[in-house]
Amino acid sequence: MEISEIKKNYEAWQKSTEELIKKYPETGNFKTSWSEDVKRLYTPLEVQKYSDIGFPGEYPFTRGVQNTMYRGKFWTMRQYAGFGTAEESNKRYKYLLEQGQSGLSIAFDLPTQIGYDSDDPHSLGEVGKVGVAIDSLYDMETLFDGIPLDKVSTSMTINATASILLAMYMIVGEKQGIKWDKLRGTIQNDILKEYIARGTYIYPPKPSMRIITNIFEFCSKEMPLWNTISVSGYHIREAGANAVQEVAFTIADGIEYVKSAIEAGLDPNIFGKRLSFFFAAHNDLFEEVAKFRAARRIWAKIMKERFKVTDPEALKLRFHTQTSGSTLTAQQPENNIVRVAIQALAAVLGGTQSLHTNSMDEALALPTEDSVRIALRTQQVIAYESGVAKTVDPLGGSYYVEFLTDEIERKSFDYINHIDELGGMINAIESGYVQQEISNSAYDYQRAIESKEQIIVGVNDFKMEEKNLRKTMKIDDEVEAKQVENLEKMKKNRDSALVKSSLENLEKVARSNGNLMYPIIDAVRAYATVGEVSNTLRKVFGEYKEPTMI
Amino acid sequence: MIKVLVAKPGLDGHDRGAKIIARALRDAGMEVIYTGIRQTPEQIVQTAIDEDVDVVGISILSGAHMKLVPRILELLKNNNSDVAVFVGGIIPEEDAMELKKSGVVEVYGPGTPISEVVERIKGYFEHANV
Amino acid sequence: MQMSESQILDGIRSGNRKYFAKLLSICEDDPAKANHLISNLEKHTAHLIGITGSPGVGKSSIINAILDKSDDKRLGIIAIDPSSPFTGGALLGDRIRMQSHATSKNFFIRSFASRGTVGGLSPSIFEACDAFETFGVDSVFIETVGVGQSDVEIANVADTVIVLLSPDGGDEIQMMKAGLMEIADIFVINKSDNPLSKGLFSKLKNILEMSKKDIPIFLTNSITGDGIDNLIKTLEKRFSLMLENGSLAEKRKKRVVKHAQAILRKKIDRIFETINADRLNIEEIEKEAIRKICNKL
Numbered sequence: 001m002e003i004s005e006i007k008k009n010y011e012a013w014q015k016s017t018e019e020l021i022k023k024y025p026e027t028g029n030f031k032t033s034w035s036e037d038v039k040r041l042y043t044p045l046e047v048q049k050y051s052d053i054g055f056p057g058e059y060p061f062t063r064g065v066q067n068t069m070y071r072g073k074f075w076t077m078r079q080y081a082g083f084g085t086a087e088e089s090n091k092r093y094k095y096l097l098e099q100g101q102s103g104l105s106i107a108f109d110l111p112t113q114i115g116y117d118s119d120d121p122h123s124l125g126e127v128g129k130v131g132v133a134i135d136s137l138y139d140m141e142t143l144f145d146g147i148p149l150d151k152v153s154t155s156m157t158i159n160a161t162a163s164i165l166l167a168m169y170m171i172v173g174e175k176q177g178i179k180w181d182k183l184r185g186t187i188q189n190d191i192l193k194e195y196i197a198r199g200t201y202i203y204p205p206k207p208s209m210r211i212i213t214n215i216f217e218f219c220s221k222e223m224p225l226w227n228t229i230s231v232s233g234y235h236i237r238e239a240g241a242n243a244v245q246e247v248a249f250t251i252a253d254g255i256e257y258v259k260s261a262i263e264a265g266l267d268p269n270i271f272g273k274r275l276s277f278f279f280a281a282h283n284d285l286f287e288e289v290a291k292f293r294a295a296r297r298i299w300a301k302i303m304k305e306r307f308k309v310t311d312p313e314a315l316k317l318r319f320h321t322q323t324s325g326s327t328l329t330a331q332q333p334e335n336n337i338v339r340v341a342i343q344a345l346a347a348v349l350g351g352t353q354s355l356h357t358n359s360m361d362e363a364l365a366l367p368t369e370d371s372v373r374i375a376l377r378t379q380q381v382i383a384y385e386s387g388v389a390k391t392v393d394p395l396g397g398s399y400y401v402e403f404l405t406d407e408i409e410r411k412s413f414d415y416i417n418h419i420d421e422l423g424g425m426i427n428a429i430e431s432g433y434v435q436q437e438i439s440n441s442a443y444d445y446q447r448a449i450e451s452k453e454q455i456i457v458g459v460n461d462f463k464m465e466e467k468n469l470r471k472t473m474k475i476d477d478e479v480e481a482k483q484v485e486n487l488e489k490m491k492k493n494r495d496s497a498l499v500k501s502s503l504e505n506l507e508k509v510a511r512s513n514g515n516l517m518y519p520i521i522d523a524v525r526a527y528a529t530v531g532e533v534s535n536t537l538r539k540v541f542g543e544y545k546e547p548t549m550i
Numbered sequence: 551m552i553k554v555l556v557a558k559p560g561l562d563g564h565d566r567g568a569k570i571i572a573r574a575l576r577d578a579g580m581e582v583i584y585t586g587i588r589q590t591p592e593q594i595v596q597t598a599i600d601e602d603v604d605v606v607g608i609s610i611l612s613g614a615h616m617k618l619v620p621r622i623l624e625l626l627k628n629n630n631s632d633v634a635v636f637v638g639g640i641i642p643e644e645d646a647m648e649l650k651k652s653g654v655v656e657v658y659g660p661g662t663p664i665s666e667v668v669e670r671i672k673g674y675f676e677h678a679n680v
Numbered sequence: 681m682q683m684s685e686s687q688i689l690d691g692i693r694s695g696n697r698k699y700f701a702k703l704l705s706i707c708e709d710d711p712a713k714a715n716h717l718i719s720n721l722e723k724h725t726a727h728l729i730g731i732t733g734s735p736g737v738g739k740s741s742i743i744n745a746i747l748d749k750s751d752d753k754r755l756g757i758i759a760i761d762p763s764s765p766f767t768g769g770a771l772l773g774d775r776i777r778m779q780s781h782a783t784s785k786n787f788f789i790r791s792f793a794s795r796g797t798v799g800g801l802s803p804s805i806f807e808a809c810d811a812f813e814t815f816g817v818d819s820v821f822i823e824t825v826g827v828g829q830s831d832v833e834i835a836n837v838a839d840t841v842i843v844l845l846s847p848d849g850g851d852e853i854q855m856m857k858a859g860l861m862e863i864a865d866i867f868v869i870n871k872s873d874n875p876l877s878k879g880l881f882s883k884l885k886n887i888l889e890m891s892k893k894d895i896p897i898f899l900t901n902s903i904t905g906d907g908i909d910n911l912i913k914t915l916e917k918r919f920s921l922m923l924e925n926g927s928l929a930e931k932r933k934k935r936v937v938k939h940a941q942a943i944l945r946k947k948i949d950r951i952f953e954t955i956n957a958d959r960l961n962i963e964e965i966e967k968e969a970i971r972k973i974c975n976k977l
Contacts, residue, residue, distance in 0.1 A: 110561035110612055114588075122590070125617025126561050199563010199587050204903055239566050326566070330640075330660045363660045365642050366613070423848075431736055431848065439569050446570045450665055459661040474642070477617070542903065545780075546586050548740055548773040551709070551768070576769035581793045586776035593782040597775070600782075601791060602701040629698060 003044065010043055029453055032287060032404075033242040034411065035444065042399035052297055052409075053402065056392045058312075060300040062293050062405065063393035064351040065316040070389035075347075076354035077379045078155060080322070082107035082132035083366055084479045085486075086142035089132040093147060095369070099376060104147070104185075105155040105356060107131030108165070113200040115161050115534025118483040127480035130366075131157075135483065136529045138490045140168040141175070149173045154185035155230070155320070155354075160202040162189040163211055163517060164533050167524040170223070186227035186276060186320075189215060192253040193232045195429045195544065197239035197438065202534060205426045207541035211516055212257065213264040218517035219274070220266055229257055230278045230320065233295075237280035238326045240442020243291045244408055248415035249425075249434055250277065251298055255416070256425040258307055268307045272314025276353075281343035282324045288343070289395050290404030292319070292350025298409055302416075321347035322356040328363040332458035332466065336360040341378050348382055349395055355379055365474065432547035487529070494527040502526045503536050510540040552580045552675055554605040557594040558587045559622065562612035567638060571607060574664040578672070591618055595625040598633055605671055610639040615649070623653050634674055638662070689720055692814060697788065700815050704790050707807035711943065714807045721814035725928070726756070727919040728809050730838030732800065732824040732831040732860065737846040738870040739823045740777035741902035746821070747781045749908055756812040756820040757789040760802050770794070774823055788815065799833030800824035803946060806939040809837060819915070835863035836938040839931055840918060842866045845884070847876035861887075864895055866914065872899040872906055948973060 017040065030038045039046075052060050057067035066072065079096055082089045093104055108131040111123035117135050118127045127133045134140055149172065158165045166187050173183050191208040194201040201208065212229070219228045233241075233250030241249065254275065261271045279295065281288055299317035303309040323343035328336045337360050344357050357375040359367030367375070383389055395401045422428045429435070448454040455461045506519040516537075523533050556572045558565055565587055572582045583601050585594065598606050606626075608619060619637055626633060637649060638658040646657035656670055683691075683702055691699025707714040731739050743757055759774035770793035781787050792802035801824060802808065812820045822838055824831045835841055843864035848871065867884060869877050877899055888895055896914060900907035922928035951972045955965055 114561055116561075122561065122588075124621075125614030126612055129613040130562070194563070197563075199565065200561075239564070240570075328660075363640065365640065427848070439566075439573075442566050443570055443573050446574070446664060450663055456661065460663065545741070545744070545777055547736075548776045572771060576764065576771045577767055579767040579769045581763075581770045581772060581791075583772040583775060583791050585779055585782075589779065590783075593779060596697075596783045597779070599698050600701050600788060602705045631698075 006044055010041075010045060013041075029448075029455070032407075033282070033284060034244045034441075035242075036407075042403050044399065047399055047402040047406065053396060059304070059315060060297040061316055062297045063396050065296065065318055065353075067392075069351060069392040070348070070383070071392070074383045074389065075352050075379075076102050076153075077376060077383075078103040078105045078320070078354045078356055079372060079376055080105040080107050080157065080356050081372070082109075083130075084128040084132065084476070085483060086132055086134065086139040090143055090145055090147070092369075093143075096372075096376075097147075097152070099373065100380070101376065103153045103155060103354065106143075106157065108156070108158055109133045110200065112165075112530055113158060113161060115164075115202050115530055115538070117529050117531030118480065118487055120531055123480075125480070127483050133479070133483045134165065134168070134530060135487045136490055136527050137168050137171055137524055138486070138527060140165075140172050144169075144172050148178075149176055150178045150182050152184075155188075156185065157188050159188050159191050159194050159198075160200055160208070161530055161534060162187040163215055163520050164524060164530050166215065166226075167517065167521045170521065171525055180222050181224055183223060184225045186230050187215075188232060188278070189229045190232045190253065190257075190278075192256060192425055192429060193235050193250070195546075196236055196249060196253075196434050197241075198232075198235040199546075201544050203537065203541040204544045205430065207537075208544075209256075209260050209426070211537075213260045214515045214517050216257075216261050216266055216271060216274075217264050218515055220270065226274070227276045228274050230276045231257065232278040234278050234280045234322055236438065237282065238324065239438050240445060241438045242441050242445075243282070243284075243287050244411040245415070245437060245441060246280065247291055247295045247298065247408060248412035248419075249438075250279070251295065251302065251412065252416050252419045252425045252428070254299065255302060255306070258303070259424075262307070268303065268309050269311040269314045272303055272307075272309055272311070275318075277317055277319035279319050279321050279347075279352075280324045281321050281347040281350075281352075283327055283339060283342060285342055285346050285349075286395070286398075286401050287404055287408075288346035289350045290401050291408055292321075292347070292352065293393075293396075293401070293405045294408035294412065295319070296351070297405070298412055298416075318353045320354045320356070321350075321352040323347070323358045325358050325362055328358060328360070329456060329459050330363040331463065333360045333364060335458055336363070337374060337378065340375060341382070344378055344382055345386070345388065348388055349393075351393065430547065435547065490527060491529075498526040499523070499528045499532070503528055503532060506533065506536050507540060510537055552605065552671065553601065553603040554580050554582045554607055554671070555585065555594070555598050555601060555603040556582055556607045556609065557585045557589055557597070558609050559589050559591060559594055559618040560610050560612045560614045561588055562610065562614075563587050564611045565609070567611070568607075568609035570664065571609065571638065571667065574668055575607075575671070578668045580671075591621040591625055594622055595629065595631070598626070599629055599631060603633060604675065605634045605636060607636045607638065610637070610641075613640070615639060615641055616645055619649055619654065620652060627653075634671075636667070636671070638667070685717065688717060692721060695816070700788070700811070701790070703811050703814075704808060707804040707811055708792065708795070708802070711804055711807045711946075714804070714811065718807070718810050718814055723810070723813045724816050725923075726813050726817050727819040727840065727915065728822065728838045729819055729915060730822045730824060730834035730841045731844060732834050732841065732863075733826055733844030733846070735826045736848075737826065737844050738902055739826060739844055740774045742844060742868065742870055742900065742908075743821050743823060744778045744781070745900070745902040745905050745908045746912060747778060747784070747787055748905060749912060751786070753819065754786045754817045755788075756815065756817040757787065757823070758792060758802075758805070758808055758812075758820060759789065759823045760792045760794055760800065760805075760825050762825050763793040763795045765796070768795070788812075788817070794825055800826060800831035801833050801837065803942075805837050806935075806942060819919075832859050832863050836935065839922060839928060840865045840915065842868055844868050844870055845880060846870050847874045847880045861891075861893075865918070866911075867895060867897040868911060869897065869899050870902055872901040873904070 053062045056064035081092050109128050110126045112134045116122045216228050219226050231254040233246040236249050237246040296317045300315040303315045323340045340357050357378050359371035359375045361371045419428045502523040509519045558568050572584045575582045634655050636656050688699045761772045763770040772791035797803045841863050843860050898911050
């Protein structure tokens with residue numbers, strides 16, 4: 001059918017529909033997450049060009065980064081876990097591997113993430129709470145005890161102290177007799193989103209970027225299989241950003257990392273292959289699928305056009321997805337299983353490379369073992385029963401999804417161009433621009449919930465009386481005491497002169513232009529603690545203070 | 551004029567809830583001071599005293615609430631402060647009950663309508679003024 | 681918490697922060713009572729330093745950088761943020777940048793909302809400054825709202841006005857032409873690591889030379905602390921010079937007049953709120969206002 005004919009028919013249909021609406025009015029929230037109206041119907045008129053859709057495995061990768069996608073291999077089912085002591089987490093990892101999980105994903109506690117030892121006053125009440133507590137190589141050895149590091153790929157959610165934890169992982173591997181270049185995994189290492197959304201920064205942006213480029217440089221030489229950064233939109237989204245902001249700010253961060261890698265002398269054709277991304281999957285199924293497709297296309301275009309990358313492998317946006325913790329409700333938590341299933345479906349339909357599904361009780365406390373298992377089973381049901389993995393990009397060609405994909409791309413580029421005008425992402429962050437944009441979206445969303453424009457089942461509608469006391473998992477306060485005790489013991493047994501000299505050397509390198517990875521490895525090998533290494537760098541680099549944006 | 555301190559103790563950086571509350575209280579006509587993240591109990595209490603606030607709202611999601619909130623209450627008590635303390639975050643029911651027993655006015659979990667928090671704070675002071 | 685006047689006075693005399701905090705609240709809620717309390721306390725002349733400049737220029741950061749290097753001083757900080765004209769509410773976020781000093785015994789940071797005042801200050805700014813002078817501080821830093829040109833009121837309040845500029849601002853020069861230039865005693869260009877800072881420095885220097893003004897310009901970096909020592913030294917020198925040559929006394933005399941004017945203005949504003957708006961005749965409204973004012977006075 002000719003476009004002109006479709007247009008004519010469409011207009012006629014609109015007219016008759018409008019007559020109908022007078023009798024049967026439409027009611028509901030017809031808005032995108034960025035507050036634009038969703039049309040009643042999408043037709044070829046909205047997506048006349050289908051311009052950039054292409055084929056899977058081919059530029060601009062709208063339809064996926066591989067030709068066969070899940071027909072060759074399902075996505076990696078990777079559950080983020082870690083709590084309490086290294087010993088307990090080690091048990092949980094072994095359990096998850098037995099249950100058929102294909103990779104490890106390590107959660108660290110906040111003191112470890114922010115470079116404080118368990119006995120630091122800042123750590124009060126935080127030890128082992130949101131992840132495993134690691135003070136020194138000793139804990140890392142316990143964490144991976146009996147897990148052969150050449151057989152697993154390990155993803156570590158670690159940023160400001162990524163260099164230290166990576167160094168520990170390498171030495172654990174070394175002690176198992178595994179060469180560095182055989183280790184596979186990812187460190188998150190995305191400090192920019194920490195300033196924007198997640199908050200586990202230590203130093204100001206400039207020295208932080210130096211540490212990151214030192215890691216890039218080091219790994220390109222010593223750990224070619226290691227993914228040195230996972231540019232993360234997840235936390236940006238969880239902080240309240242809409243789908244466009246999630247894509248735009250994440251990619252703007254990515255641009256900043258590629259720029260600094262190039263400045264450090266790395267070839268983006270090679271470096272680009274070691275970059276990965278991390279996004280959230282929210283409830284709005286089609287919008288989310290479009291988001292993933294748009295992100296792939298934007299990134300491919302930027303790598304090709306801005307950074308002149310020619311190797312197709314370095315143009316591909318590969319990403320991990322986690323379902324959205326902030327959409328889970330404390331009310332009627334069983335409903336969260338359904339939310340997670342929809343979100344996981346969006347991730348799979350959007351072509352994710354790996355997936356974490358949240359547990360139903362996460363809005364209440366740390367997940368129990370049962371709820372973690374259900375979350376993993378949700379992925380297995382999607383993979384083995386739903387049939388959505390039978391063909392590549394099953395929603396490709398949907399008028400609505402293609403329209404949304406174009407729209408998210410267009411709006412993201414508006415943001416990216418504006419950030420360029422502000423002088424790049426670091427400036428945009430330091431001035432508080434990015435944080436303010438997100439905070440505005442978060443507030444608007446909350447108001448939509450308050451006014452019931454946005455219904456949250458079980459929260460502002462369909463409520464019921466609930467029994468209050470549920471079984472949740474709690475971290476014993478003894479964990480903190482035990483961890484502190486172990487730390488003291490460890491300190492007595494190490495060669496303190498060696499620790500001292502290795503930290504002095506680290507400080508010296510920090511004050512020069514040298515690569516920090518080598519002195520950090522030496523310090524960690526001597527059992528210097530996460531806090532000791534971080535404080536040495538704090539002395540040189542200072543600490544970041546957040547802008548006064550609310 | 552009700553003056554509120556919105557504070558984030560502990561190390562978690564999830565400030566979405568704290569910022570939303572801060573804005574909503576402002577829109578309800580209150581003067582709101584926000585401390586930023588990673589505040590120690592000592593910083594929070596000294597700020598509450600220096601700013602002479604009526605309310606301290608504590609937002610915490612890391613699970614460290616049973617260590618940090620009692621410490622804040624203790625320091626307030628040491629300073630003879632009668633400021634009203636509210637807590638929001640992921641707080642299991644039994645912990646919430648314990649915190650209320652030790653002097654927290656109200657504990658709010660995820661999904662609480664912001665309007666409920668605002669009304670509760672307003673009501674608390676209307677009541678107190680009678 | 682209810683406190684009696686004598687409790688407050690005794691508390692402040694013994695250096696108890698809680699009572700001083702209460703006095704500052706009284707400054708905001710009941711300025712007449714505050715003035716009465718202040719008159720019963722011993723005052724110690726402090727250097728009142730205003731810091732103004734557009735939003736995001738780094739006013740709080742520069743104060744924080746000064747605090748970082750002032751362990752041996754007693755300093756007061758008044759940080760002012762705007763109130764919403766619609767709800768009266770306010771978000772006071774300036775503290776965030778200075779929170780690492782929240783527990784310092786020597787520093788006292790207090791946030792104020794502008795509560796309807798134009799000019800980037802708080803309606804109780806005079807009382808608040810006077811109150812700080814009863815608490816034995818060496819200097820008081822007053823951070824204005826920072827809406828740009830209208831922040832000139834600070835010149836009536838402070839002994840020294842620092843106008844803060846940033847190379848990211850873009851239209852800074854434009855803004856200065858519009859009034860801030862008249863009130864500046866010291867210019868500070870923040871973010872000295874930004875390559876554009878030097879350009880701004882020389883542009884500003886040219887403008888000052890052309891208009892034959894001898895105003896010092898400092899380049900600082902509030903993250904590294906570069907240039908802060910110099911700024912602190914200059915502030916100290918300036919203050920002792922002002923004390924010596926009597927210019928401080930002159931300023932303070934004028935300040936008293938401004939303070940009285942501000943009090944009277946507030947009273948008049950309140951009278952206008954009581955006038956029935958049904959009439960359209962301006963002259964009549966005016967007459968009634970004057971009548972009411974005369975009765976009140």
